[in-house]
Amino acid sequence: MEKKVPTIKEIAKKLNISVSTVSRALHDHPSIGLRTKMQVQKLAAEMHYEPNQTAIRFKQGKTFTLGLILPNLREEYFSSVISGIEDIAFKNNYNVLIGQSHDSLSREQKIVETMRKHRVDGVLVSISKETTGIDHFKQLDKYNIPVVYFDRVPDVPGIHSVWCSLYNSTIEAVEFLFSNGRRSVGFIQGPLSLNIKNERLGGYLEAHRKNNIAVNEALIVTTDLSKAATEESAEKLLSLMERPSAILAFNDQVALDTIQLAKKKNLKIGKDLCVVSYANWPITSYLDSPPLASVEQFPYEQGSRAAELLFKLLDAGTSAEAIPFENIVLESKLVVH
Amino acid sequence: MEKKVPTIKEIAKKLNISVSTVSRALHDHPSIGLRTKMQVQKLAAEMHYEPNQTAIRFKQGKTFTLGLILPNLREEYFSSVISGIEDIAFKNNYNVLIGQSHDSLSREQKIVETMRKHRVDGVLVSISKETTGIDHFKQLDKYNIPVVYFDRVPDVPGIHSVWCSLYNSTIEAVEFLFSNGRRSVGFIQGPLSLNIKNERLGGYLEAHRKNNIAVNEALIVTTDLSKAATEESAEKLLSLMERPSAILAFNDQVALDTIQLAKKKNLKIGKDLCVVSYANWPITSYLDSPPLASVEQFPYEQGSRAAELLFKLLDAGTSAEAIPFENIVLESKLVVH
DNA sequence: AGAAAACAATCAAACGGTTGCATGATTTGT
């Protein structure tokens, strides 16, 4: 009844040779004779031998596993990131262990701990919206586990990162609105921790400067991404005496909540109010009044680039020197619907 | 420079005792004296000792990892399932290794292989739409890896499964349409492999029987879930001489594609045509013309129940007898918007 | 006081594979 999986030992016994010979034969080691090599490989195939990964991981002191920490899997954005990462990981014969922080710092801390205990070989992180420092990632250094931050990157020096610059696209987005005759553009910011290098705001301001349009501070509001907070901020904008004729929203979720509210107030989207945002959700194509345009951030590519960088670090780690901190910046792109 | 993680051996050396004593002391083994136990635990804490999971996994012949195979992470439905599974896994100190089949049989087969090689302790599967048999899961038997199917369950005997019955909800959904005066209800079926026990169709027919309404075969069409196929089928329905006044769609994605097409044909949703479907996507609340109702299938609960069942199998596996095949059926619920 | 019982700690094997070093056999060079 009890099924037994064949081991290298049994192969050795059946052929009356030593385990080391079998091991080397299976690895095509040059010092093994052709005859034995063939014999071993033939028998191994017949017995359906498969190396015990658990043993190898143990012996090599590596888990061949990457840890991936991200806010959630629900957002299409992150599931695309995963595909990018998995493809690279798969090529390197690595597994990916996923942990969702659900945008909570304490959960993120727990996950880091789990990853450390699991002895993953490296970690990829997109930080939670509550995360401001990276102290809880420091513990990984002691275990020589390299970390690559992506997408939501903490604003501190001395890290490896991959992210997507929003500056140029934001300028483009705002100018797109200007050129459509909408010179009063509201801006709903996200949580401070997620404003990578403040690029959204920077682009927003620069677009105004370039076009000689004065910035109205009252048009800049903030949300923590919860529906309630977004509605409150949108309400602020929409009830201004000089109501903006367009809104730049932190992302498509914020855009949807804003549009929903605007409709309740009987504003015609596309006429009374135009909305542009970030993320470029596919689902928006099903909406009657979607954002007019959205900034695509190429999650798949961010994921794969981040994974590539991590593997580079892993390779270097085995050999010699510390790699200088690398920060890869991709360009985003405004997609007009 | 090279950081070293402390091991049980070093603790033993520092205290001049044997490794076995240390091991047992850390596990609170009764045959270790209180004094030594305290000493060991104190020193272990000071040195920040942490057991090497890799070694333990190897020694115990267990990976403390569950394999989870599902079509994709993009669908909100499946990300909820994951949460349900992760919560249970976490309670049992297990990790979850995720593989996406992307609804392709060949990918699914590869993933099963990966999981086997990785020697996961158990597997949870929601099959791809191309999957009809379960031959490729048979290899797991040889490794004593139990499998629990959930949600998309293959229609074969001799398996453990957790799924959500749609029969009653379908009857309710169709009757809901009838009671709204819509007696001509089209039905867009999904891929045959996903029609668990044909419950949607069964419910559809039963609702007609109960209400003495004749079934019009022309009103029953099929899609493979691709947008093109859905549109083709929807087109078939909407261009009938006797156009149905309502449609029961396989899921919310199909519903959205159908609604989009209907709008293009200038039909008023909610007036000329009512749509009900399955899945209950949260995003539909942002639509101007969402499905009128949707059947909620409780993904979180399905995930957690499936994981619980798997752990039950794992526990039993270590001890004695084979567990009789268990099939847990949950009830779905019609949610009217 | 002497045997039995309870306690505390150690020894050593085992898990499955990898790898540096040693050994024996065969071939090559002169």
Next chain:
DNA sequence: ACAAATCATGCAACCGTTTGATTGTTTTCT
């Protein structure tokens, strides 16, 4: 024909932890 070089294989340690069997010491019982 004999030393040297080359080739093929085996030995044994090792990775970190767990655990059954064993030894040695102390307490308890009669």
